[in-house]
Amino acid sequence: MSDIIRRDPRAEWIARNRLHPLHAAMQPAQHSWMGPNGVIRKNPHGIGFIGPNGIKRIDRSGAQQGGATKRSAAVEVQLPLHQVAAPAFYISVVPDMVGGRLSSHDRDLLGLAHQLAGKDGAVLAVVFGEHKENAFATAGVDRLLVLEGEEFSGYAPEQRVQGLRAVDNQFNPRHWLLPDSRSGGGELGRRFAAALGERPATRIWQVKDQECIGRAGAGLQDLARPLARLILAAAECAEPVSETRHEALPVELSTTVARSLSRIEDLGAVAVDPAAIPMAEAEFIFSGGNGVKDWGLFHRTAEALGATEGASRVAVDDGFMARDRQVGASGTWVTARVYVAVGISGAIQHLQGIGACDKVVAINLDPGCDMIKRADLSVIGESAEILQALIEAVEAYRNDAKRDAA
Numbered sequence: 001m002s003d004i005i006r007r008d009p010r011a012e013w014i015a016r017n018r019l020h021p022l023h024a025a026m027q028p029a030q031h032s033w034m035g036p037n038g039v040i041r042k043n044p045h046g047i048g049f050i051g052p053n054g055i056k057r058i059d060r061s062g063a064q065q066g067g068a069t070k071r072s073a074a075v076e077v078q079l080p081l082h083q084v085a086a087p088a089f090y091i092s093v094v095p096d097m098v099g100g101r102l103s104s105h106d107r108d109l110l111g112l113a114h115q116l117a118g119k120d121g122a123v124l125a126v127v128f129g130e131h132k133e134n135a136f137a138t139a140g141v142d143r144l145l146v147l148e149g150e151e152f153s154g155y156a157p158e159q160r161v162q163g164l165r166a167v168d169n170q171f172n173p174r175h176w177l178l179p180d181s182r183s184g185g186g187e188l189g190r191r192f193a194a195a196l197g198e199r200p201a202t203r204i205w206q207v208k209d210q211e212c213i214g215r216a217g218a219g220l221q222d223l224a225r226p227l228a229r230l231i232l233a234a235a236e237c238a239e240p241v242s243e244t245r246h247e248a249l250p251v252e253l254s255t256t257v258a259r260s261l262s263r264i265e266d267l268g269a270v271a272v273d274p275a276a277i278p279m280a281e282a283e284f285i286f287s288g289g290n291g292v293k294d295w296g297l298f299h300r301t302a303e304a305l306g307a308t309e310g311a312s313r314v315a316v317d318d319g320f321m322a323r324d325r326q327v328g329a330s331g332t333w334v335t336a337r338v339y340v341a342v343g344i345s346g347a348i349q350h351l352q353g354i355g356a357c358d359k360v361v362a363i364n365l366d367p368g369c370d371m372i373k374r375a376d377l378s379v380i381g382e383s384a385e386i387l388q389a390l391i392e393a394v395e396a397y398r399n400d401a402k403r404d405a406a
């Protein structure tokens with residue numbers, strides 16, 4: 001066979017065109033290799049892809065990182081344990097814990113904390129109230145401080161600031177990291193900065209060479225400033241921890257937290273119409289595609305679940321859903337914690353739009369379709385039967401809950 005390397009212009013064009021259905025298949029699977037001098041080389045551009053607004057998005061399914069391995073599969077692998085017996089200093093992270101669990105934004109922050117902690121420092125996560133998380137160790141938490149108590153639950157930023165001040169007095173962390181989010185971190189971080197009398201670095205998306213770079217000027221400019229003690233970081237500010245396991249050793253406060261004189265009274269959550277939530281902000285999306293045969297049943301199921309409705313482009317083009325409900329490359333890029341895809345095949349343009357979703361559930365007739373490959377949980381079967389069963393299960397669950405409460 002000839003040694004001449006022949007170029008395939010069509011394959012090269014597909015590899016450049018991220019909207020082409022075969023684009024993913026044309027990407028080199030290898031993202032790190034041994035260089036000529038024995039040093040491992042990494043291609044940072046091989047991970048993630050550039051979103052429509054020019055921001056790098058990371059495909060958390062792991063599909064782009066070489067194969068069909070999903071995050072759940074990665075957890076089963078026994079990762080090397082990173083231990084810090086006597087921490088030289090602490091990097092404190094205050095995760096948002098939306099729904100009692102670490103969000104992908106929280107995990108990015110823990111990744112950034114490890115960059116700052118190096119080998120000698122320990123990452124201390126400060127969590128308020130009850131949580132449901134059991135993956136602190138694999139997310140990169142070396143020490144875990146849970147501030148329990150009724151006074152910290154609900155919307156209690158003043159009391160939480162008091163808690164953080166007590167942590168600051170005891171552990172004196174080298175850096176404080178909070179998510180610059182609307183789920184609590186943005187406000188809490190600014191209040192805490194005011195209480196400490198420190199100037200926080202806000203909307204930070206990169207930390208390197210003792211500098212932190214944040215977005216400014218309505219997101220159009222970057223502002224670099226010396227590394228601040230208190231950092232409010234944006235999502236995707238760093239790669240989440242994925243190659244090590246951590247101790248997540250529980251630690252406690254040695255002092256009691258002073259009660260703040262609350263000027264805020266939390267009257268509880270207000271029910272909102274899921275349809276009124278913008279797609280980009282929705283936490284729970286129930287999306288329909290060409291495989292939905294009974295749209296009335298689809299809407300009833302979304303209502304029973306209390307989910308925001310989404311759709312594939314085919315469902316929108318066929319007139320079953322409004323244009324602003326379209327998810328995907330030419331629709332909205334969503335970041336839901338749970339995304340349910342009913343009768344959606346998983347075309348690359350659709351998968352691009354759900355790349356940042358935490359958990360994907362697929363309902364489909366075809367076990368070999370790409371949506372099933374992407375999904376964390378799949379239900380194979382006729383969509384109408386499954387939706388009907390889902391409504392019945394939700395009603396039975398609610399009735400049981402009502403009976404128990406009575």
Ligand SMILES: Cc1cc2nc3c(=O)[nH]c(=O)nc-3n(C[C@H](O)[C@H](O)[C@H](O)COP(=O)(O)OP(=O)(O)OC[C@H]3O[C@@H](n4cnc5c(N)ncnc54)[C@H](O)[C@@H]3O)c2cc1C
Nearest residue numbers: 289290291312313328329330331343344345347349365383
């Ligand atoms: C430039 C460009 C931009 C695009 N942008 C987008 C975009 O932003 N968003 C988007 O979604 N698409 C987009 N598309 C279109 C995309 O390529 C696909 O055509 C589209 O996503 C397919 O939609 P679908 O999965 O609903 O339909 P289909 O591909 O027809 O898939 C239907 C699925 O339903 C399953 N099914 C069928 N019957 C049943 C049943 N009774 N029960 C359960 N399952 C069933 C089938 O097994 C199949 O997997 C774009 C295309 C182009 C060229």
